[in-house]
Amino acid sequence: MQIDDIPSSTARDLASRIVTPGTAITSDPAYMRGHGTFGENDTIYSSVAGAVERINKLVSVRPLKQRYSGEIGDIVVGRITEVGSKRWRVDVNSRQDGVLLLSSINLPGGIQRRKLESDELQMRTFFAEGDLVFAEVQSFFADGGLSLHTRSIQYGKLRNGQLVTVFPQLVPRSRSHFHTLPCGVDIVVGVNGYIWVSKHVPAAKVEANSELIYSDRNEHISDSERETIARIANCIHLLNRLYVKITDTSIIFAYEASLPHAVKDLLTKEVATDLAHTVKARLLQQS
Amino acid sequence: MSRQELLSPEGLRVDGRRANELRRISCRASVLSSADGSAYYEQGNTKVLVAVYGPREPRAKAQFNHDEAIVNVEFNVAPFSTSERRKRSKGDKRLLEISSFVKQTFEGAIQRSVYPRSQIDIYIHLLQHDGGTLETCINAATLALVDAGVAMADYVCACTAGSIDDTPVLDLNGVEESSIETPDLTVAILPRTGNIALLQMESKLHTSKLEDVMDLAVEGCKHIHKKLDDAVLNAANDLASKLGR
Numbered sequence: 001m002q003i004d005d006i007p008s009s010t011a012r013d014l015a016s017r018i019v020t021p022g023t024a025i026t027s028d029p030a031y032m033r034g035h036g037t038f039g040e041n042d043t044i045y046s047s048v049a050g051a052v053e054r055i056n057k058l059v060s061v062r063p064l065k066q067r068y069s070g071e072i073g074d075i076v077v078g079r080i081t082e083v084g085s086k087r088w089r090v091d092v093n094s095r096q097d098g099v100l101l102l103s104s105i106n107l108p109g110g111i112q113r114r115k116l117e118s119d120e121l122q123m124r125t126f127f128a129e130g131d132l133v134f135a136e137v138q139s140f141f142a143d144g145g146l147s148l149h150t151r152s153i154q155y156g157k158l159r160n161g162q163l164v165t166v167f168p169q170l171v172p173r174s175r176s177h178f179h180t181l182p183c184g185v186d187i188v189v190g191v192n193g194y195i196w197v198s199k200h201v202p203a204a205k206v207e208a209n210s211e212l213i214y215s216d217r218n219e220h221i222s223d224s225e226r227e228t229i230a231r232i233a234n235c236i237h238l239l240n241r242l243y244v245k246i247t248d249t250s251i252i253f254a255y256e257a258s259l260p261h262a263v264k265d266l267l268t269k270e271v272a273t274d275l276a277h278t279v280k281a282r283l284l285q286q287s
Numbered sequence: 288m289s290r291q292e293l294l295s296p297e298g299l300r301v302d303g304r305r306a307n308e309l310r311r312i313s314c315r316a317s318v319l320s321s322a323d324g325s326a327y328y329e330q331g332n333t334k335v336l337v338a339v340y341g342p343r344e345p346r347a348k349a350q351f352n353h354d355e356a357i358v359n360v361e362f363n364v365a366p367f368s369t370s371e372r373r374k375r376s377k378g379d380k381r382l383l384e385i386s387s388f389v390k391q392t393f394e395g396a397i398q399r400s401v402y403p404r405s406q407i408d409i410y411i412h413l414l415q416h417d418g419g420t421l422e423t424c425i426n427a428a429t430l431a432l433v434d435a436g437v438a439m440a441d442y443v444c445a446c447t448a449g450s451i452d453d454t455p456v457l458d459l460n461g462v463e464e465s466s467i468e469t470p471d472l473t474v475a476i477l478p479r480t481g482n483i484a485l486l487q488m489e490s491k492l493h494t495s496k497l498e499d500v501m502d503l504a505v506e507g508c509k510h511i512h513k514k515l516d517d518a519v520l521n522a523a524n525d526l527a528s529k530l531g532r
Contacts, residue, residue, distance in 0.1 A: 020520060021433055021439045021519075022439075022477075038398065048437070049523050064523055065317070067343070095405045169530065
């Protein structure tokens, strides 16, 4: 393979650039080795199976399938696994659990002050084990661990809905990851592949009653709302199963196409394939 | 005749292969949706299923390592894997031995320093047993690890070879392996450099024969490398075409 032929930008055609572990990529000393590669005797080898990418003189191999690896500013959904001193550990589908520091959360009521010892003692009233949080990646630790923060009115604890897990590769980074769909459902599309589908609660209501940020109680969810949530969740499942990019647009398209079918039939093979093709066609038409 | 004839005068073995022939290999990556990486691998009648989880947060807090990943291997034999139904306990020494061999082999091949403070779990299930357990486990685990996107210096390819009536034979099946006179040697290599990752033998073999037997096994490993590489490329191209659309 000629490394110089690879365009510097991410090209659409992946298949021609696929390498497997142990493949020599280049022995030109002008290149630097990036992720997914290693050097031996002045030659750069691939260490994963994936597509070769080149950015100026930096050569890296991006595996086609991998756990989520964070970047600063990513919006993620995570599950609290452990409450420690001044910190929570959060499972974010990554190589190791992320950390949410007590100092990087908002207090109920949006009061701005230093966190005291009394806050430390009542950390479980904010987040307890098993809670789902909506957070942003703030920074990295030296060992590659993620540090999260929830310092915004829209971040915080998730309730009134259900979690759907998808391939992280299918979720592109975009301007907004929180969407209110026209069918009255809120979705939080975490870049780490965790997606929260919940009943729509107006932001004004949360802002008016700041205690709601850390509430553990669901609001009343009517049967029709439950059905819509289940329908959206199944739509996301089927997009994931058939490798369609998961964005608010593709979810809305899948939802609209799914309306003639009963919710429980959405995941049957015929219906799922059919819907996925419809969504793909519409996405193609749009672009 | 007291014992079964393992090599006929025409040079054919019990299953009709020649001395330097491998069994039929078929394998597929990405067979499980919940695991990070998985593989199904058949070599003759020996069939294994491997699931790889991770790199992920270490489950046991006591044993994690600050500068590299730990590798955890669990090996399981299905009760229906042999002609005689038998349930093995988890603490079976034979199973623990195989899992520790697999673990040692991959600790060398995986670039563990890329994943500090994490754990890579490899779960191996032997579904059908017909000789060459260790080789199939290693080959299947390689495929599953590559599928999971774990950084490795190279594939690890394993193969067995033995010696019947002074003739070196490749890839022993269940009948040949259980015969007492047949020594069997398992070799795992890193095909790019040709370095040996594992060399295991539990029976006696005359030193003069060792070299021939090992050369044959290494030759077998190279064939297996080709097979694995094809399977990885297939899986990668398949996924790339799905994601590219």
